[in-house]
Amino acid sequence: MRDLTVTDRPGLLRRTGIHPAWFVAIIGFFALIGAAGFRSVPSVLMDPLHQEFGWSIGTIGAAVSVNVTLYGLISPFAAALMDRVGVRYVVAGSLLLVSLGAGLTVFMTQPWQLWLTWGVLVGVGVGSMSMPFVATITGRWFVRQRGLVTGILTAAGATGQLVFLPLVSMLAQAHGWRAPSVVVAGIALLAVPLVLLFLRDFPSDVGVLAYGAEPGSTDGVRTEIKGGATEALKVLARCSRSPVFWLLVGGFMICGATTVGLIQTHFVTAAHDHGMPITTAASLMVLVGIFDIVGTVLSGWLTDRIDSRYLLVAYYTLRGVSLLFLPSLLGPTAAPSMWVFIIFYGLDWIATVPPTVALCREHFGDDAPIAFCWVFTSHQLGAAIAATGVGIIRDVQGSYNLAWYLAGGLCAIAAVMSLAIRRKIVPVIPQLAAA
Structure with a gap:
């Protein structure tokens, strides 16, 4: 391969003065929004599906469980697939799966069809281009501003919820549950040609280095495939010997159960049980998405200054307390106390x-990125268990109250697990100690 320098610029860079990495980030942002759009659908359509087909909330929640389980399980391996066949082909294929899964729901008449479309097709599609996609784009295309771009692309998931949740809610109210499914399928499909036309695997494919790379460096130059799926399994084997890994897994599993599995999946239906219009409840979830972005950025700032274990203890404790209060806050209108809960839960x-x-x-250490992907898998497994379990509680008890109390208790367990994590002691080199 020829030696690349920052003077090797494609035509677009010469005309605009903007590094191609930023165009890749923009395309990635819209692709992630297109995939994230369907994540806002289940919470709004759960009650309409129950009314039309008579399916229990637990049955519908099981489809969400399949979705988030596959979302989590496929993440550690998706990056290897991107190495094998190329980022843009994996992303384009993922968007097609999301579009197909959303579109086929309009023809379903049986629960297994819901599990296949919502669960398998959309779960594999979204999971193949979530965190692995973000890590691949930022790792290959950026040296400077990598953290900023990572935050922006991660926020695309919340932005997708912001964009689609009110739209899905209004369409469901005016035209029935099939209309928003078709709209989400169409939007995901529209993102496919953008990905195929403008997304590239490496900066060297368009004759540049990564953004911020020094002249003569190899940042952004196409490299040979390493490890892949086998390496992901090896990292899992190494990390599983550490008690810290299992404490993080346990805490993050509870995190997923009390966010995606509980609130994201069931809050709209729970609020509607108390007389709140679906559109109002959906608007409250939009606020969760807005403050989600703010809270994540603020948490990153705090992580640089405060012991991470204590931050987790605080987050889980406060989340648990807020869930214990939630049953008394639900009602036909969004009272000020409910607004406080929504803002806080979004920040957390x-x-x-x-x-x-x-x-x-x-x-x-060096295994941290893949280790976190496995920890994230536990997050999605927790969400899957909660999505189904909470639906069963609603079917049996006739209300969600028991689910809120159990979730509050689980958060207390997560706080204890976080506190039990010991700091890693770095060995002191005798010569440095003497100095």
Whole structure:
């Protein structure tokens, strides 16, 4: 391969003065929004599906469980697939799966069809281009501003919820549940040509280095495939010998159960049980998405200054207390106390991510990125268990009250597990100690 320097620029860079990495980031952002759009659908359509087909909330929640389980399980291996066949082909294929899964729901008449479309097709599609996609794009295309771009692309998931949740809610109210499924399928499909036309695997494919790379460096130059799926399994084997890994897994599993599995999947239906219009409840979830972005950025800032274990203890404790109060806050209108809960829960939603990543980095070193992917898998498994379990509680009890109390207790367990994590002691070199 020829020697690349920052003077090797494609036509677009010469005309605009903007590094191609930023165009790749923009395309990635819209692709992630297109995939994330369907994540706002189940919570709004759960009640309409129950009314039309008579399916129990637990049955519908099981489809969400399949979705988030596959979302988590496929993440550690998706990056290897991107290495094998190329990022843009994997992303384009993922968007097609999301579009196909969303579109086929309009023809379903049996629960197994819901599990296949919502669960398998959309779960594999979204899971193949979530965190692995973000890590691949930022790792290959950026040296400077890598953290900023990582935060922006991660926020695309929340942005997708912001964009689609009110739209899905209004369409479901006006035209029935099939209309939003078709709209989400169409939007995911529209993103496919953008990905195929403008997304590239490496900066060297368009004759540049990564953004911020020094002249003469190899940052952004296409490299040979390493490890792949086998390496992901080897990292899992190494990390599983550490008690810290299992403490992080346990805490993050509870995190997923009390966010995606509980609130994201069931809050709209729970609020509607208390007389709140679906559109109002959906709007409250939009606020969760807004403050989710703010809370994640703030948590990252705090992680640089405060012991990550104590941050996790605080996040889980406060989340648990808020869930214990939630049954008394639900009603036909959004009272000021409910607004306080929504704002707080949004700030706390994925605030656990930065300190969890920091602890993985501290304890697992070079294995930290893949180690975190496995920890994230436990997050999605927890969400899957909660999505089904909470639906069963609603079917049996006739209300969600028991689910809120159990979730509050689980958060207390997560706080204790976080406190039990020991700091890694770095060996002191005798010569340095003497100095």
